[in-house]
Amino acid sequence: MSTIAQRLNDINATLPAGVKLVAVSKFHPAEAIREAYDAGHRCFGESRAQELQAKYQELPQDIEWHFIGHLQTNKVKYIVPFVSLIHSVDSTRLLDEIERQAERAGRVVDCLLEVHVAQEDTKYGFSPAQCREFMASNDRAAYPHVRFRGIMGMASNTDDDAQVECEFAQLKQLFDDVRSDVADAETFDILSMGMSHDYLMAIGQGSNMVRIGTTIFGTREY
Numbered sequence: 001m002s003t004i005a006q007r008l009n010d011i012n013a014t015l016p017a018g019v020k021l022v023a024v025s026k027f028h029p030a031e032a033i034r035e036a037y038d039a040g041h042r043c044f045g046e047s048r049a050q051e052l053q054a055k056y057q058e059l060p061q062d063i064e065w066h067f068i069g070h071l072q073t074n075k076v077k078y079i080v081p082f083v084s085l086i087h088s089v090d091s092t093r094l095l096d097e098i099e100r101q102a103e104r105a106g107r108v109v110d111c112l113l114e115v116h117v118a119q120e121d122t123k124y125g126f127s128p129a130q131c132r133e134f135m136a137s138n139d140r141a142a143y144p145h146v147r148f149r150g151i152m153g154m155a156s157n158t159d160d161d162a163q164v165e166c167e168f169a170q171l172k173q174l175f176d177d178v179r180s181d182v183a184d185a186e187t188f189d190i191l192s193m194g195m196s197h198d199y200l201m202a203i204g205q206g207s208n209m210v211r212i213g214t215t216i217f218g219t220r221e222y
Helices: 003-012 030-038 049-058 073-079 092-105 128-136 138-142 161-181 199-204
Strands: 020-024 043-046 064-067 085-089 109-116 146-154 190-192 209-212
Touching: 003 020, 003 030, 030 049, 043 049, 049 064, 049 073, 073 092, 085 092, 085 146, 092 109, 092 146, 109 128, 128 138, 128 161, 146 161, 161 190, 161 199, 190 209, 199 209
Parallel strands: 020 043, 020 209, 043 064, 064 085, 085 109, 109 146, 146 190
Antiparallel strands: none
16 A cells, blocks of 8 residues: 555544545645545545646546645636536635636536634635625626535644634634525535645534645645
C-alpha cells in the first residue's frame, strides 16, 4: 500500500458516517492524485482553475472535482463545463458569471456560499448577515443554472481551540437557520468546514464535508 493510500485509510477511519472527504490535491502532481484514485478515492479539491482544467483532461473522467479556492470571474469558464461543486462563491458578482457560463454550458452547477467568520481580513466571503439576506430573498431566482447546496467556511488560523470551535459553531448555526427557511432544504445539505489541522473540531460542530490536503499528500509543491 502506498503512503498516500495509507494516509487516506487513516483519515477515513476518523470520519463519522455521513462526512465526506475532499482530498485537496492543489499544487500536487497528477501522479499523486492517481495514487489516491487507485486507492479508491474519487473526490478531489483544487484551487486554481487552469490547474484544475489540466488535471481534469489528464486524469480519469469519473473523478468528482471540487473547486475550493478563490475563483476569479475570468476563470469561471474553464471549470463550469465539468466541475462537481464550487465551494467558494463569495459574491453575487461571481454568481452572475457562474450563471452565465453554466447557461452557456447547458448545466446546473452546484455551489456553496462562502461565509467569512474568521478573525482575519485575508479570508473572502459573505458575512453571516449577507448570507441570510441573500438566501431569504428572491434574488436567487436570477440564477436558474446554479443550485445552492449549502455553506463553506474557514476558522481563524490560531492555536486557540475555543475560538476555532466557536467559529465553526457560528457556521453550523447559520447553516441550520438558513436551511430551516428555504424551500429547497432537501438539497441545501452541505456544510463544508474543516481542514487538516482542525477537521475533527469541525466535525464536532456539525461539518459534513472536510477538505484535507497536507495530511494526505504531504507538503505542497508550489
